[in-house]
Amino acid sequence: MQDSGFRKNQLGLMGWLSGGRYGVERYAYTLHRLTGLAILAYFLLHILVSSSRALGEGAWNTVMGYLDSPVFRVGEFLVYLAFAYHALNGIRLVATELGFFLGVPRQPVFPYSNSVKRQRPVLIVVMVVAAIIVILGGVDFLRAFPGE
Amino acid sequence: MRTRESTLWTWHLIAGAVILVLLGIHMFIMHLGDFFGTVNGDVLAFSSVMERSKDAAFAVIYVLLLGAALYHGLYGLRTIIFELNISERAERVVSTLIVLAGVALFLIGAYGTIAVYGARAGV
């Protein structure tokens, strides 16, 4: 409220990136947003690119030729990384936002436990699975790279 | 006991689950096909693409995946934009633009899939 002389103290977008020394879930949230935006940007282009198959072989081959450079291949792999993180973290979010793995409400007794701490093993498990998916995809990516 | 936001969010979760399954299948075909011999040769060659396109199952999977992914992604984008402290009028404008973009992209993608299916399957 500027007219009353109070000073604005919103963290703004910095509040998404840092804002303090919090647990990993707060940064998992920011990464989930970034990967989501990256995947969305890729997806919108992907719809246009893959719809070119309806315009015949000529159009298809022109588009595919344009995308065959190393820049696009690496970009695709980065999107794949983003997808692996987003999908696995998304599984955790669907489960926890529907109340699973959070325990039950209980009278707070110091030192307090909380649902975020209780669901941390789920975060670890999904990240391990995401890492496996990244490695599998990495193998496939490296196979396709040389000699193309 | 529902509000408009709760319905939109519920569909966001359901779309996420649908994408998990269908995109998994898509990834399998596009990247792990030759491990398991499901696809012969280059998966991105036009002939290979057309070979898959005449299958009704592919058409259905792709149209569903397209719809779910567009809904999920654009709802996410809307959520991010709405949390950036914009005015109520800006919120209405953004919502409308997102719906229009979603419908347009869906039509483009669905046309791409169905037209090819129609041509190849001799419908």
Added chain:
Amino acid sequence: MIEPAGPKQGEETDEIVKKVKFKVLRFDPSTTPSPRVDSFEVPVKKGTTVLDALHYIKENLDGSLAWRFSCRMGVCGSCGMFINGFPRLACNTQVLELESDVIDLKPLPNFDTIRDLVPDLSVLFEKHRSVRPFTLRKDMAELDNPSGEFFQTTEELERYLQFAYCIKCGLCMAACPTVATDRRYLGPQSLTQAHRYNVDSRDEGRTERKDIALGPHGAFSCHFAGACSEACPKGVDPAFAIQLMKRDAFKGSLGLLRKQKASAVAPKLTSAKRLEGVPEAPKRTV
């Protein structure tokens, strides 16, 4: 002879462990409109809290320092501030537990600053009021003129008791990334209270709260970053309450939320006999 409690003769407990530098963000609309950081050296003993240090500064070093405090024991929620990058209650934070020779004090973020370390919590209270944080029933007459107690089992109590421990300190709001950008987001405090009343078996106000709590800038702007539960000094676990509320909303959207019958009023005992020598209760004054 019973030994008195406390330090034995010769045992030093008042010794100063070290001197700690406090860097405090100062702001005063009338004298310091542009914020600056003031440094103070404060002697710290075992058990000195940040609140104690602030008193030391005000009494000995700079009498113009302003902050809020009251109970000094972590139940009133007045002394919330940003201490070394984390929202804490000053009275609940031991200086030595921070394990640093420099303590950074800033006013609570995501609230306007009135002066120095004093946040403007009026927005918090407005958002809290907007979710109607009180028992709503169809028979409001009963609430206005109670005829007896409501039945409530221990299990029914456990469903909301944890969330009733909120002291409205605002630390969760300072921690939340969505509150950081979205001014209209209700925030963990009010959403937790909305859930606290929704699942209270005596309450029937779920429908009345849904337009605010489950509307735009309501519970669905929470993305389970979990920082609110980390920051909460009373173990309320607001993140948990909001996820439970979203679960109910999901079920409600699919038509799967079972309507619960509100607690009935316990009927007065009619056949009890007064024991010998037990006097009558005094007349009602309200």
